[in-house]
Amino acid sequence: MTPANSAEQALDEALALVSRTPEGGGAGGHRAVPWPRAREAAARAGAGVRERTHDVPLGDALGEVLTAALDALTDLPSFDTSAMDGWAVSGPGPWHVREGGGVLAGSGRPEPIADGEAVRIATGARIPADATAVIRSEHCREAGGQLFADRPVATGQDIRPRGQECRSGDLLLPAGSLVTPAVLGLAAAAGYDRLTTRPRPRVEILVLGDELLTEGRPHDGLIRDALGPMLGPWLTRLGADVTGTRTLGDDPAGAAALLEAVTTSTADVLVTTGGTASGPVDHVHPVLEKAGARLLVDGVAVRPGHPMLLARIGDRADGRHVVGLPGNPLAAVSGLLTLAEPLLRALAGRRPRPRYTATVQGDVPGHPYDTRLVPVRLDDERAVPLRYHGPAMLRGVAAADALAVVPPKGARSGQELEVIDLPWASGGCFT
Ligand SMILES: Nc1nc2c(c(=O)[nH]1)N[C@H]1C(S)=C(S)[C@@H](COP(=O)(O)OP(=O)(O)OC[C@H]3O[C@@H](n4cnc5c(N)ncnc54)[C@H](O)[C@@H]3O)O[C@H]1N2
Numbered sequence: 250m251t252p253a254n255s256a257e258q259a260l261d262e263a264l265a266l267v268s269r270t271p272e273g274g275g276a277g278g279h280r281a282v283p284w285p286r287a288r289e290a291a292a293r294a295g296a297g298v299r300e301r302t303h304d305v306p307l308g309d310a311l312g313e314v315l316t317a318a319l320d321a322l323t324d325l326p327s328f329d330t331s332a333m334d335g336w337a338v339s340g341p342g343p344w345h346v347r348e349g350g351g352v353l354a355g356s357g358r359p360e361p362i363a364d365g366e367a368v369r370i371a372t373g374a375r376i377p378a379d380a381t382a383v384i385r386s387e388h389c390r391e392a393g394g395q396l397f398a399d400r401p402v403a404t405g406q407d408i409r410p411r412g413q414e415c416r417s418g419d420l421l422l423p424a425g426s427l428v429t430p431a432v433l434g435l436a437a438a439a440g441y442d443r444l445t446t447r448p449r450p451r452v453e454i455l456v457l458g459d460e461l462l463t464e465g466r467p468h469d470g471l472i473r474d475a476l477g478p479m480l481g482p483w484l485t486r487l488g489a490d491v492t493g494t495r496t497l498g499d500d501p502a503g504a505a506a507l508l509e510a511v512t513t514s515t516a517d518v519l520v521t522t523g524g525t526a527s528g529p530v531d532h533v534h535p536v537l538e539k540a541g542a543r544l545l546v547d548g549v550a551v552r553p554g555h556p557m558l559l560a561r562i563g564d565r566a567d568g569r570h571v572v573g574l575p576g577n578p579l580a581a582v583s584g585l586l587t588l589a590e591p592l593l594r595a596l597a598g599r600r601p602r603p604r605y606t607a608t609v610q611g612d613v614p615g616h617p618y619d620t621r622l623v624p625v626r627l628d629d630e631r632a633v634p635l636r637y638h639g640p641a642m643l644r645g646v647a648a649a650d651a652l653a654v655v656p657p658k659g660a661r662s663g664q665e666l667e668v669i670d671l672p673w674a675s676g677g678c679f680t
């Protein structure tokens with residue numbers, strides 16, 4: 250096959266032109282919902298689940314959402330504080346320098362200061378009673394037991410008054426706020442040791458397939474499992490508490506284990522990979538049927554990834570969910586971002602991902618009826634499509650910053666496209 254032929258075939262496969270007609274065809278084609286609807290359905294499913302709450306040490310709350318407002322437990326600052334290293338003074342200068350040590354941060358209540366007196370003070374130290382200003386050390390000089398200011402001194406300068414940031418009981422952040430590192434800092438400053446938050450959704454990953462090796466090079470028709478190593482860390486970045494990853498075979502024992510997991514797992518969400526299509530050993534649909542699951546999404550009009558599915562087990566408020574990702578690795582990524590992400594965000598009580606766009610560089614072929622998700626690099630404001638975007642390929646997405654959302658029939662160079670940035674787009678560290 251010539252390189253040109255091979256590129257054409259990769260594009261055909263990415264568009265799945267051979268297996269799709271407007272009416273349907275392929276795995277679940279006739280039931281496929283438009284891509285934006287699928288994301289909305291996943292978010293709705295998560296929002297319908299009853300909110301849980303727990304009380305955790307500060308550090309464990311990172312990435313979770315507050316279920317109670319963060320009210321200040323103290324004034325901030327909790328005492329009048331020096332904002333600079335220098336001198337606390339009282340009244341107009343020059344001032345008489347007080348003998349002995351100055352006032353340091355963390356020390357007890359300092360002696361009051363007399364009118365016309367100056368005392369050395371450190372940033373963060375308590376302001377002595379009756380001080381009228383702090384003068385920075387670089388703005389004054391000490392000579393013969395007296396302190397002289399180099400410039401006019403305003404009353405209250407470089408003093409942070411008690412309660413400047415908040416008063417005890419003030420609302421610092423409403424319930425529903427995401428606990429970021431900055432929020433941990435604020436909560437600690439405001440006197441918190443524990444926070445009341447919504448637990449991360451627990452996710453169990455089940456990788457289906459007899460052809461999968463967990464180490465070494467592919468051989469004899471066997472291939473490496475590319476999804477096991479990828480999904481755990483990715484789902485963690487999407488806000489999940491990943492409880493484990495298991496590999497199940499395509500044989501009846503694998504199907505039985507899948508049924509057992511679907512019916513008894515304690516996870517809020519089961520993420521399966523493979524077996525979503527209609528092949529002879531594709532167990533996901535039959536197992537979900539046997540378990541009495543309700544299919545909320547069964548096929549999505551997106552390339553790659555169209556056989557992805559979302560099902561609910563149990564009732565709406567207490568139910569658990571199954572996200573069935575297709576086995577083709579880039580199709581699995583598509584399912585992760587189309588169904589798993591909105592579901593997990595809603596289950597965690599987080600806001601939907603903000604929508605933003607970038608200008609695409611170069612024409613991008615479209616599927617006649619379906620949305621395409623295409624790996625792109627973000628170069629300034631432009632989205633540059635990457636090669637190797639076939640459903641079975643990870644080479645494009647591994648070099649990508651985002652997936653561009655290409656509408657049916659494609660996009661012209663210079664068109665604004667929605668882009669879904671990948672968790673590492675801003676150079677984030679995963680450890
Ligand atoms: N007759 C049809 N066949 C297929 C259709 C269709 O519409 N009609 N759709 C194709 C599309 S599109 C996709 S996507 C796949 C989805 O297949 P499954 O979800 O059932 O997945 P499998 O058949 O198990 O595997 C597909 C492919 O992916 C490889 N794979 C599976 N798991 C992994 C893994 N963990 N790591 C790496 N690679 C994996 C597997 O070996 C297969 O090559 O169905 C098409 N077929």
Ligand code: MOO
Pocket residue numbers: 262263265551552553554555556575577579580581640641
């Ligand atoms: O096009 Mo499939 O949906 O390869 O992923």
